[in-house]
Amino acid sequence: MTFQVTVTPSGRQFSCEADETVLNAALRAGIGLPYGCKNGACGSCKGKILAGSVAHGHHQQRALPELEAAQGMSLFCCAKPQSDLTIEAREIVASGEYPVKKMPTRIAKLEKLSDDVMLIALQLPANERLQYRAGQYIEFMLRDGKRRSYSMANAPHNDEHITLHIRHMPGGLFTDQVFSTMKERDILRFEGPHGSFFLREDSDKPVILLASGTGFAPVKAIMEHLIYLESSRPVTLYWGGRRPADLYMHALCEEWAGKLPYFKYVPVISNAAADDHWTGRTGFVHQAVMQDFPDLSDHQVYACGAPVVIESAQRDFVARCQLPKEEFFADSFTSEADLAS
Structure with a gap:
């Protein structure tokens, strides 16, 4: 019917x-x-x-x-x-701009960014190109019919490869392979692009980028896209992790902060140990935003990370910081454990 x-x-x-x-x-x-x-x-x-x-x-x-x-x-x-x-429902005009494709890809590079985060660079077939918007994701199509989703960590105009940041989830069907048996030149299949998490370019509002863990990947792509656009919109990036090592591209963010007059970087650590010698901001990353921006009524927020971070940020920013609910854009990274719970 x-x-x-x-x-x-x-x-x-x-x-x-x-x-x-x-x-x-x-x-x-x-x-x-x-x-x-x-x-x-x-x-x-x-x-x-x-x-x-x-x-x-x-x-x-x-x-x-x-x-x-x-x-x-x-x-x-x-x-x-x-x-x-x-x-x-709020419609997103540009979300269907690029066609969703199923494509083979070859692993061009595997590089550990930290003990539990791997960068994977994907090489597409000759004369093939994946058009996508910075912030979107692809789904790997595994042999048993299951799928695993990962956000592109680079803007589409920034690299000859598609790059992903994959955190090891011990016992994970896919991530165990990434950190053990996967090697360069292996062939995978994926489908994409997917998702409605990308920069709204029809606004000139100041931007808050909020990331936890590998939620930094699509946020990095969005930041690269802003740089490509030569945008002058004020941008503040808050990146949260449990320990300093979780901020696996901390140096890149500091480099942006040193070069871009409109950009500010605020790293936040929730569980620093004494031997970390951490002297920066501590606590929950979304609360750091609230401390610095008690009034978000004229901002846009792009948030990516663990579900608890996204849910807390959306609830508190709207209820306590006057953020218009339509100006909160998010991509919640859900694991298989999240889906099963």
């Missing part, structure tokens, strides 16, 4: 099969709804059902609490229609 979905406030419409998620149907129709993990864990695709009903597949309680569901909120990445729908 096919149902009709109407998006407000734009009034655009698309068809959705009964066994298809609202998000997939929208993307298939070229309508750019926001999304991140596509697994019901990050909440990026959340919108409101104004008319009609949906059935939700497996999702995380924190992404759609019972109270929100009772108020008509929905995770469009795992919601399947049971009738015609009218939904309220």
